[in-house]
Amino acid sequence: MGEIRLRAAERADVAALLALWEVAAENDSRPSDSADAVARLLARDPQACVVAEFDGRLVGSIVAGWDGWRAHLYRLAVHPDYRRRGLARRLLVAAEERLVALGAGRLDAMVLEGNDLGQSLWRSSGYTPQPEWRRWVKPVS
Numbered sequence: 350m351g352e353i354r355l356r357a358a359e360r361a362d363v364a365a366l367l368a369l370w371e372v373a374a375e376n377d378s379r380p381s382d383s384a385d386a387v388a389r390l391l392a393r394d395p396q397a398c399v400v401a402e403f404d405g406r407l408v409g410s411i412v413a414g415w416d417g418w419r420a421h422l423y424r425l426a427v428h429p430d431y432r433r434r435g436l437a438r439r440l441l442v443a444a445e446e447r448l449v450a451l452g453a454g455r456l457d458a459m460v461l462e463g464n465d466l467g468q469s470l471w472r473s474s475g476y477t478p479q480p481e482w483r484r485w486v487k488p489v490s
């Protein structure tokens with residue numbers, strides 16, 4: 350197999366990103382993604398989303414969000430055909446390097462209780478669950 354390249358996502362990637370997330374991401378218990386929302390993210394922080402590209406096709410992603418206060422990781426996803434070859438790890442390392450360079454002292458990710466695959470990835474990458482916290486949410490429009 351040729352080289353899988355990591356780079357920042359661009360405005361032109363939005364449709365391909367949404368298509369990747371349809372088949373590859375953790376999609377339960379969350380609002381659905383939209384092209385507008387992804388475009389807004391990239392307009393606000395053009396380096397926030399790192400993608401893995403192979404042969405012109407997006408095969409992996411991660412969003413490394415930094416708001417100047419906290420750092421959050423979202424949308425870590427690898428296309429099913431490209432799993433188990435260290436790609437999530439590569440994406441995570443790239444995201445971690447970016448967030449540390451921006452000043453983050455701690456990184457976090459939301460992981461569904463039933464997502465054993467996701468939990469195994471985060472655990473093996475040094476992340477641990479924080480049982481004393483529960484996320485409180487309020488949908489707004």
Ligand SMILES: CC(C)(COP(=O)(O)OP(=O)(O)OC[C@H]1O[C@@H](n2cnc3c(N)ncnc32)[C@H](O)[C@@H]1OP(=O)(O)O)[C@@H](O)C(=O)NCCC(=O)NCCS
Pocket residue numbers: 373374375425426427428431432433434435436437438439458459460461464466467468469470471473
């Ligand atoms: C979780 C996911 C991103 C892993 O992607 P990947 O490229 O296959 O992961 P890697 O090859 O980099 O593996 C990194 C580590 O994750 C763990 N892992 C990955 N796949 C695993 C599997 N099928 N079973 C057990 N552990 C697994 C292992 O600890 C692995 O390290 P190792 O290869 O040294 O054992 C991918 O399976 C995916 O996209 N899943 C659906 C979306 C998702 O759940 N994302 C996480 C949201 S919280």
